Amino acid sequence: xxxxxxxxxxxxxxxxxxxxxxxLDAIKVCFAASVGEARNMINTMNFDVILLDQHLPDVDxxxxxxxxxxxxxxxxxxxxxxxxxxxxxxxxECLKAGAQDFVLKSSINPTMLKTVIANAKTRKELExxxxxSHERTRILAERDxxxxxxxxxxxEQTVTNALASRRQKKLVSLMxxxxxxxxxxxxxxxxxxxxxxxxRVARRISSCLRGSELFARFGxxxxxxxxxxxxxxxEITRIANRILQVLPAPFEFDGFTFYTxxxxxxxxxxxxxxxxxxxxTQADIAMHRAKQDGKNQVCFFEADMQAEFxxxxxxxxxxxxxxxxxxxxxxxxxxxxxxxRQIRGYEALVRWQREGVLTPPNDFIPIAQESNLIMDIxxxxxxxxIRQLSVLDADHYVTVNLSPLQLRDxxxxxFIIAQAASYNLxxxxxxxxxxxxxxxxxxxxVYQAVSDLRKAGFNVALDDFGTGFSSxxxxxxxxxxxxxxxxxxxxxxxxxxxxxxxxxxxxxxQALELDIVIEGVETEAQHQLCRSLNISNGQGYLYGKPAPFxxx
Numbered sequence: 001x002x003x004x005x006x007x008x009x010x011x012x013x014x015x016x017x018x019x020x021x022x023x024l025d026a027i028k029v030c031f032a033a034s035v036g037e038a039r040n041m042i043n044t045m046n047f048d049v050i051l052l053d054q055h056l057p058d059v060d061x062x063x064x065x066x067x068x069x070x071x072x073x074x075x076x077x078x079x080x081x082x083x084x085x086x087x088x089x090x091x092x093e094c095l096k097a098g099a100q101d102f103v104l105k106s107s108i109n110p111t112m113l114k115t116v117i118a119n120a121k122t123r124k125e126l127e128x129x130x131x132x133s134h135e136r137t138r139i140l141a142e143r144d145x146x147x148x149x150x151x152x153x154x155x156e157q158t159v160t161n162a163l164a165s166r167r168q169k170k171l172v173s174l175m176x177x178x179x180x181x182x183x184x185x186x187x188x189x190x191x192x193x194x195x196x197x198x199x200r201v202a203r204r205i206s207s208c209l210r211g212s213e214l215f216a217r218f219g220x221x222x223x224x225x226x227x228x229x230x231x232x233x234x235e236i237t238r239i240a241n242r243i244l245q246v247l248p249a250p251f252e253f254d255g256f257t258f259y260t261x262x263x264x265x266x267x268x269x270x271x272x273x274x275x276x277x278x279x280x281t282q283a284d285i286a287m288h289r290a291k292q293d294g295k296n297q298v299c300f301f302e303a304d305m306q307a308e309f310x311x312x313x314x315x316x317x318x319x320x321x322x323x324x325x326x327x328x329x330x331x332x333x334x335x336x337x338x339x340x341r342q343i344r345g346y347e348a349l350v351r352w353q354r355e356g357v358l359t360p361p362n363d364f365i366p367i368a369q370e371s372n373l374i375m376d377i378x379x380x381x382x383x384x385x386i387r388q389l390s391v392l393d394a395d396h397y398v399t400v401n402l403s404p405l406q407l408r409d410x411x412x413x414x415f416i417i418a419q420a421a422s423y424n425l426x427x428x429x430x431x432x433x434x435x436x437x438x439x440x441x442x443x444x445x446v447y448q449a450v451s452d453l454r455k456a457g458f459n460v461a462l463d464d465f466g467t468g469f470s471s472x473x474x475x476x477x478x479x480x481x482x483x484x485x486x487x488x489x490x491x492x493x494x495x496x497x498x499x500x501x502x503x504x505x506x507x508x509x510q511a512l513e514l515d516i517v518i519e520g521v522e523t524e525a526q527h528q529l530c531r532s533l534n535i536s537n538g539q540g541y542l543y544g545k546p547a548p549f550x551x552x
Contacts, residue, residue, distance in 0.1 A: 001027045003117075004041060006064075007053040007082070008033045015108060016051060023114035035059040042074045049117055050074075054083040054094065065097045078124040080116055082108070100124050144217040146195055147202040155216035159226050159276040173236045173268040175225040176283035177205070177243065180261045180295040182221035187408070189256070197258050200251050208242040224280070230268060233300070240264045240298045248296070261296035263287050268300070285309040315364055316371050322352055323376050329353050330384050331546035332398070335517055335539045338530050344537060345397035345431070348385040349546045350377065369403060378406045383419055386430065388549060390423035399431040399461060404438040408445055413452040420458075427457030431482065435463050436474055447478075454479040461517070466505065475512055483509050487520020487540070491529070499529065506533050 001024060005016045013031050020029055030045070032038035035058050038050075050068070054061035061081055068074045081094040081102045091102040100123045101116055142154035150158070163172065179201065186194040198221065205223060209215060214226040230236055243262060251258040265287025267279050282301040288309065290299035322328055332346035352359040368374040382400055389398040406412055420427055432453060438446055454460055461482035462474060466489040475483065489505065491498040509516055518530055521540030530538055 001049065002045070002047045003027055003029045003049045003051065004032060004038065004045075004047045004077075005029060005051045006032045006035070006038045006056065006061075007051070008057050009053075012053070012082075012105060015105070016113075019108055019110045019113045023110035024117070033057075035064045038064070042068075042071065042077075047074075047077050049078045049080065049121070051080050051082055052099070054081055054085065054090065062093060062097050065094065065099060069098050076124075076128070078117070078121045100127075147199050147217050149202055149223075150214065150216035152216065152218050155214060155218065155224055155226070156276055156280070158214055159279065162226070162228050163274065163276055163279075170228075171230040171268055171270060172274070172279070173227045173230040173266060174279045174283045175227075175236065175240060176218070176265040176267075176280070176287040177223040177225070177262050178264075178287050178291070179221040180263055180291070182260060185258060185260065189258075193254065193256070193258070196253060197251055197260065200253070201247065201260065204246050205243055208239060208246060213239075224283070233268060236266055236268060237298065240266060244296060244298065263290035263295050264298045265290055266298060266300050282306070312367055315367050316373070318354060319352075319364060319368055319371070319373050319377070322354065323373070323380065327352060327354050328377065328380055328384075329358075329548070330381065330388065332388075332549055333539060333546040334544040335399070335537055336543045338527065338535050338538050341543065343396065343543075345399065346549075347399045347433070347539065347546075348381060348388075348401075350381050351546075369405060372405065374403050374405055375409065378403060379415065382416060386419045386423055386425055389429060390425050392549075394426075394429070397429045397431055397459070399433050401433045401463070402438075404435075404446070407434065407438050407449050410445060410449075413449055413456065416453060416458065417456050428459055431459040431461050433461045433463040433484065434480075436465070436471060439474060439478065451479050454481075464519075472508075475509065475514070480514065482515040482517060484539075485509075485516060485518045485535075487518075490518060490520050490526055492523075493525075502529075503533055506535055510534070 003020060005013060007013055007016070013033075017029060017031075020027060030041060030047075032041055035056055041047075042050075052061050052065065056064070059067075061083075065079060065081070068077070068079065079099045081091075081099040082105050083090065083094075083102070084105050086104065094102045100121075101119065103112070103116055142151060143149070144151040159174070182194065182197075185197060198217075202217065202223065205225075206215060209225070212227075214228075216224050216226075218224045225239070227236060243264065248259065248261050251260070265283045265285065267282035267286060269279060269282075282305075285305045286299045286301040289305055290297050293299065329351050331349050331351050333349060334343045335345045335347060336342060337344050350361055350365075352361075352364055365374070368377055385398050385400045389396075392398075402412075409415075416430070416432075417427075420430060434450065450460055459481040460479060461484050462478065462480045463484045464486045465475075465483050466486040474480075485502075485505065489498075489502050491502070506516060515537070516535050517537040517539055518535050519539050521527055521530060521538040521542045523542060526540075527538065527542055
C-alpha cells in the first residue's frame with residue numbers, strides 16, 4: 001500500500017511513520033511538507049491513501065481536498081484529514097469536502113490508524129460504487145442506448161436551456177432528419193438489422209458535423225441536430241446537403257447490403273423569439289413536407305406550412321373520431337355490362353360524413369395512409385361492404401379497394417375469409433381491387449396474401465392499368481381475374497391513335513382470358529367505342545354516380 005503523508009511538522013511526520021509501520025505490513029510511506037510538494041508527488045506517483053493535515057503553510061487542507069477531487073490521478077485516493085482541532089464543524093466541513101474520515105493527531109496510535117485507514121478505504125470504495133451507479137443512471141437518462149448519441153430528453157432540455165440563456169439576437173437552427181422507407185427495412189430484415197443500420201447511420205451523419213453541434217437520436221429512425229449560432233442559411237444547408245450526399249451510399253454488414261436516404265426539415269429562427277418545442281415542431285413540419293415532395297431532400301420551414309400541418313393533424317384526429325363515432329359511409333358505383341347496360345356489380349367507395357358534409361376520399365385517404373389509420377378504415381370498409389353485399393341479389397358482386405399497407409398485414413386473408421363466412425357470402429361475389437404499386441417492391445408477403453385470397457375463391461382485380469408501371473409481367477404472373485383499365489386510356493373525343501392503343505391493350509388482356517372493366521365512361525360515344533372493341537364491362541358517370549344502395 002502506498003501512503004502519502006502531507007504535514008509540515010517534523011514531529012508529526014515521525015509520529016505517522018512509527019504508527020504506520022507498526023499497524024500495516026507491506027507499505028511504502030512518502031512525506032510532503034506542503035501542498036506544492038504534494039502536488040508534484042501526486043502527479044508523478046500513485047497513492048492509495050493520503051493522510052492530509054488540515055493546517056498547511058501554503059494552502060489549507062480543505063482547499064487542497066477540493067483540488068484533489070478534480071485531479072484524475074488523485075480522485076481515487078482515500079483521504080483522511082488529520083488535525084489538532086477539536087472543532088466539530090471543521091470535521092463536518094472536511095467530510096463534506098470529500099474526506100473519508102477526520103481524526104485528531106492526539107489520538108493517533110497504530111491500532112487506531114489501522115482501523116481508520118481500513119474504514120476510510122471501505123467508505124471510498126462505497127463512494128466510488130455510488131458514483132459509478134449515478135453515472136450509469138445519468139448516461140441512461142441522457143444517452144440513447146443504441147447509438148450512444150444524446151437522447152430526446154437531454155436534447156430538449158439542452159435546447160430549452162440554450163434558448164433561455166440567450167441575451168443577444170442570434171440565429172439558431174434545428175435540423176429534423178427522418179430516414180426514408182426505414183420501416184421496410186425493419187419489416188423485411190428484422191429489428192436486429194434495423195438497429196445495426198441506425199448505429200451506422202448515426203456515425204455517418206456525425207462525420208458530416210463540425211463537432212460544435214448538438215446531435216441526438218429523437219426516437220425510432222429520427223435524428224435531430226441543433227446549432228446554437230448560425231450566421232447564414234447557407235451554413236446549415238451545407239451540412240444538410242452533406243448528409244444527403246453520404247447517406248445513399250450502401251451500408252454493408254452481416255453479408256448484406258442496405259440502402260437508405262433521408263428527408264430533412266430545417267427551422268432557423270431568432271433565438272429570442274422561439275422556444276424549444278416550437279423550433280422542433282417547425283423542423284418536424286418541414287421534414288414532413290420534404291417527404292411529401294419526394295423524399296431525400298431538404299425543406300426549410302415556412303409560415304404557411306404551419307396551417308397545412310394543422311389541417312392534416314385536424315383531419316387525422318377527425319379520422320380517429322370517425323372510426324369510433326361511425327361517421328364513415330359507403331357509396332356504390334355501378335359496373336355494367338357494355339352489351340346491354342345491365343348492372344353486374346358495384347365498386348364500394350368510402351366517404352366521410354362529418355357534420356352533414358360528405359368528404360371525398362382524396363381529401364383524407366392520403367393522410368390515413370401516412371398515419372396507418374388506413375388499416376382500421378380498410379377493415380371497416382371490408383366489413384360494411386360484405387354486410388351490404390349479403391342482402392343484394394346473388395348475381396351481383398361488389399369490389400373493394402385494398403391499399404399496399406393492408407396487403408402487408410399477414411392477418412388480412414383470414415380476416416376477409418372470416419367476414420365473408422359470418423354472412424354466409426360466396427367468396428366470388430367479392431372482388432378485391434389492387435393497384436400495381438402494391439407489387440413494386442417484389443414483397444413476398446404481398447404476393448402470398450393475394451395468392452391466399454384467390455385460393456379462398458375471391459376474385460382479384462388489377463386497378464388503374466394503363467398508368468404508372470403498367471407492367472405486362474404483372475398481367476402474366478399475378479393471380480388476378482380482372483383488369484380495370486384506367487380512364488386515361490379512354491379518349492374523350494375522336495382520336496384514332498389513342499383508339500388503336502386501347503384496342504391493342506384490350507386484345508392483349510382478352511388473349512390472357514382476363515375479364516375487363518374500363519373506367520371513366522362518361523359519354524355515349526365512349527360507350528359505343530367500348531362496345532365496338534368488345535370490352536365486357538364499363539364503369540363511369542354515364543352508368544351512374546357513386547351513391548348509397550338505396551339510391552340505385
